[in-house]
Amino acid sequence: xxxxxxxxxxxxxxxxxxxxxxxxxxxxxxxxxxxxxxxxxxxxxxxxxxxxxxxxxxxxxxxxxxxxxxxxxxxxxxxxxxxxxxxxxxxxxxxxxxxxxxxxxxxxxxxxxxxxxxxxxxxxxxxxxxxxxxxxxxxxxxxxxxxxxxxxxxxxxxxxxxxxxxxxxxxxxxxxxxxxxxxxxxxxxxxxxxxxxxxxxxxxxxxxxxxxxxxxxxxxxxxxxxxxxxxxxxxxxxxxxxxxxxxxxxxxxxxxxxxxxxxxxxxxxxxxxxxxxxxxxxxxxxxxxxxxxxxxxxxxxxxxxxxxxxxxxxxxxxxxxxxxxxxxxxxxxxxxxxxxxxxxxxxxxxxxxxxxxxxxxxxxxxxxxxxxxxxxxxxxxxxxxxxxxxxxxxxxxxxxxxxxxxxxxxxxxxxxxxxxxxxxxxxxxxxxxxxxxxxxxxxxxxxxxxxxxxxxxxxxxxxxxxxxxxxxxxxxxxxxxxxxxxxxxxxxxxxxxxxxxxxxxxxxxxxxxxxxxxxxxxxxxxxxxxxxxxxxxxxxxxxxxxxxxxxxxxxxxxxxxxxxxxxxxxxxxxxxxxxxxxxxxxxxxxxxx
Ligand SMILES: Nc1ncnc2c1ncn2[C@@H]1O[C@H](COP(=O)(O)OP(=O)(O)OP(=O)(O)O)[C@@H](O)[C@H]1O
Numbered sequence: 130x131x132x133x134x135x136x137x138x139x140x141x142x143x144x145x146x147x148x149x150x151x152x153x154x155x156x157x158x159x160x161x162x163x164x165x166x167x168x169x170x171x172x173x174x175x176x177x178x179x180x181x182x183x184x185x186x187x188x189x190x191x192x193x194x195x196x197x198x199x200x201x202x203x204x205x206x207x208x209x210x211x212x213x214x215x216x217x218x219x220x221x222x223x224x225x226x227x228x229x230x231x232x233x234x235x236x237x238x239x240x241x242x243x244x245x246x247x248x249x250x251x252x253x254x255x256x257x258x259x260x261x262x263x264x265x266x267x268x269x270x271x272x273x274x275x276x277x278x279x280x281x282x283x284x285x286x287x288x289x290x291x292x293x294x295x296x297x298x299x300x301x302x303x304x305x306x307x308x309x310x311x312x313x314x315x316x317x318x319x320x321x322x323x324x325x326x327x328x329x330x331x332x333x334x335x336x337x338x339x340x341x342x343x344x345x346x347x348x349x350x351x352x353x354x355x356x357x358x359x360x361x362x363x364x365x366x367x368x369x370x371x372x373x374x375x376x377x378x379x380x381x382x383x384x385x386x387x388x389x390x391x392x393x394x395x396x397x398x399x400x401x402x403x404x405x406x407x408x409x410x411x412x413x414x415x416x417x418x419x420x421x422x423x424x425x426x427x428x429x430x431x432x433x434x435x436x437x438x439x440x441x442x443x444x445x446x447x448x449x450x451x452x453x454x455x456x457x458x459x460x461x462x463x464x465x466x467x468x469x470x471x472x473x474x475x476x477x478x479x480x481x482x483x484x485x486x487x488x489x490x491x492x493x494x495x496x497x498x499x500x501x502x503x504x505x506x507x508x509x510x511x512x513x514x515x516x517x518x519x520x521x522x523x524x525x526x527x528x529x530x531x532x533x534x535x536x537x538x539x540x541x542x543x544x545x546x547x548x549x550x551x552x553x554x555x556x557x558x559x560x561x562x563x564x565x566x567x568x569x570x571x572x573x574x575x576x577x578x579x580x581x582x583x584x585x586x587x588x589x590x591x592x593x594x595x596x597x598x599x600x601x602x603x604x605x606x607x608x609x610x611x612x613x614x615x616x617x618x619x620x621x622x623x624x625x626x627x628x629x630x631x632x633x634x635x636x637x638x639x640x641x642x643x644x645x646x647x648x649x650x651x652x653x654x655x656x657x658x659x660x661x662x663x664x665x666x667x668x669x670x671x672x673x674x675x676x677x678x679x680x681x682x683x684x685x686x687x688x689x690x691x692x693x694x695x696x697x698x699x700x701x702x703x704x705x706x707x708x709x710x711x712x713x714x715x716x717x718x719x720x721x722x
Contacts, residue, residue: 146327149452150445153276156233163229164280170222171285177215179292182426184208190419222281230277238269241458249464250534251491259345263338264454271451275444282441286434293431301420307406308428311395318391319439322384323446329381331450336374338454343370385447388439396432403428465533467553474552477545477560478510479641479672481531487539488530500526502695503540510641513668513685515677517716518692524676527692528644531674532561544642562640562671566647568631570622575604576611578630582638591637598632598663625660632663643673689713 157164184204192200242265245252253261297305347354347363354363407421488501500523508514516524529535530542533549542549549557562582571578579591586594591611595601603626607613615622615630622630635643645664665685667673677683684703691699691712699712706713 146449149449149456152456153272153452154279156236156276157280159236160229160232163225163232167222167225167229167280168284170218170225171281172288173218174215174222175285175288175292177211178289178430179296181208181211182423182430183296185426186419186423188419189422190417226277226281229280230273233276234269234273237272237455238265241265241269241455244459244461244463247463247466248461250529251464252461257342257346258349259342260338261458262345263341264458267337267341268334268451268454271448272455275448275452278441278444282437286438286441289434290431290438293427297424297427297431300423304403304406304420304424307402308399308424308431310402311398314398315392315395315435318395319388319442322387322391323442325384326381326443327446327449329377329384330447331453333374333377333381334450334454336370336377340367340370340374343367381447385443388443389436392432392436392439396428396436399432400425400428465536465554468550471551471553474544474547474556474560477547477641479508480510480545481508481642481672481674482506482543482546483527483530483540484543485540486530486537486542488526488535488537490526490535492538500695501530501537504696505540506690506697506700508672508674508688510672511670512687513673513675515675515683515686515689516692517677517683517689517713518698522692523695524692525646528563528646528674528676531642531644532558532563559638560641562635562638562643562667564631564635564643564645564667568624568627570615570627570630572614572616574609574612574614575607575630578615579611579633579637582634582636586637591633594637595633597666598629598636599659599666600629600633600663603629603659625657628660629663632660632667636667641671643667643671645673646676647678691716 184207188201188204191197192204245261245265294305294309297308343366347367354360403424404421407424483504483506486501486504488499490496490498490500504527516527518524526535530537531544531549533542533554536550544557544560571581576591579595580586582594583590592601595604595611604611604613645667647664664675668675675683675686677686677689683689686702688700688702689706690697691706693712699706699709701709701713707717
């Protein structure tokens with residue numbers, strides 16, 4: 130899949146730009162009450178700027194001509210008063226608009242974040258985290274900018290342009306036509322430039338996303354980078370991606386920068402035509418100094434907003450690609466969803482049944498990987514099942530299917546007779562405890578990390594859970610006990626300590642079905658003993674699937690499944706399988722040796 134690496138550009142569906150813009154504008158709707166005062170402020174400022182040249186015309190033609198100082202002072206006073214009102218309303222508009230646009234930013238970001246949380250593993254399998262971050266942070270910011278500018282830029286400038294055209298036409302249609310004569314040239318240039326910039330901005334965003342993905346991956350794996358002295362190589366890759374980003378940016382700017390000169394040229398032509406028309410056609414009698422001054426001011430008032438509008442248009446074209454990328458995620462359907470008729474799974478005992486299960490990753494795509502074929506078994510409540518087998522055999526896949534992280538293509542999986550697809554995902558996962566090798570520790574206190582397993586747990590429940598898995602004693606030895614702040618990913622704790630905290634987190638949630646991907650890393654003997662006791666405490670009374678790497682857990686398991694060639698090659702307890710001298714025996718002997 131094209132999204133799966135920082136080296137490949139993301140593929141976006143072709144979208145209709147008008148639809149994208151309309152969809153962006155929908156985010157304004159819930160804030161319409163706050164937008165109305167912004168629009169009123171805008172109307173006042175636009176009206177003031179439209180009236181001012183008329184006052185100046187009157188000052189020159191009436192009061193300067195008749196040397197009426199009092200009249201001039203009155204007009205000057207009115208202009209100053211209008212100027213103050215103008216500034217006040219601009220300030221008010223900026224304050225209100227900033228408030229609204231930040232609320233909109235929050236709305237979109239929340240929607241995107243909530244949606245991403247519902248997406249299935251397949252989505253994350255196919256996207257580097259950095260690319261997702263680029264959309265939640267960078268692209269949403271750009272989207273906010275464009276929406277805020279629609280109100281503060283598009284509307285007032287558009288009204289100003291219309292207002293100016295009307296006033297010019299009413300005052301003198303001949304001068305008005307001369308002032309606007311280069312409009313067709315400008316429109317053609319803008320469309321020509323627009324058509325060439327959109328793809329380039331889209332390419333620039335993809336390159337930015339690749340760079341983001343790379344930097345994220347590099348920092349996440351910094352320990353590997355440094356331990357292999359790979360800084361030189363990573364720097365080279367960074368440079369390569371940064372160069373691609375820069376080139377894409379320059380390529381987009383090269384065309385987009387033509388906007389300004391195109392408008393400047395049209396502006397100059399029209400100014401020249403206006404003066405030429407005033408002198409040649411109207412002569413000094415019809416074209417008074419005041420009228421020409423007013424026309425020159427209105428011409429500026431026409432072309433300045435046109436310049437701003439074209440900049441806005443340029444920005445819109447740039448940011449439509451940001452919006453497309455945000456909407457692309459919002460339109461990605463969660464693959465694992467509740468059926469409309471799905472019910473709550475009641476409290477279960479934990480009888481897990483696979484019935485002729487077949488599963489393939491990325492079915493129907495080039496990356497299709499068939500992993501399981503016709504797998505059937507029943508795990509009784511309270512039973513501990515160890516999954517062993519060669520790497521890539523499908524052990525993790527089997528446990529992921531029990532939590533319904535992926536949907537199977539053949540057969541069915543049920544717990545206590547409830548087909549996993551007939552119950553809500555929440556009610557299923559609430560009763561499952563999943564412990565991966567990562568033992569992810571969040572930045573926060575020990576308490577917060579344990580409580581993550583049951584947010585409404587009491588202090589007593591939390592301590593009892595920690596005690597049950599042997600974590601309490603070591604936690605109490607930490608600087609602030611349960612209030613000790615842990616660093617991101619548990620840096621500062623040993624692997625064994627991280628495991629114990631993760632055990633406590635799972636213990637507190639009291640799952641009926643437990644999935645344990647046992648860590649392979651070796652830890653010191655004392656902690657190892659604590660961890661083993663912790664595991665035994667966790668397994669007690671719940672159906673457990675342990676992906677076992679350590680023989681000690683395998684020996685105690687009620688049953689061992691040897692997973693290979695898309696199914697269960699052998700099953701039985703340790704003694705039975707050893708006597709059988711089959712695949713498990715080989716595996717055991719190999720490890721033992
Ligand atoms: N998210 C995925 N997308 C596509 N293929 C996958 C995915 N996860 C695993 N696979 C493939 O499915 C097969 C089974 O992988 P799985 O992780 O279940 O093996 P495993 O038995 O747990 O291996 P290990 O002991 O190394 O953890 C492998 O060939 C692997 O490449």
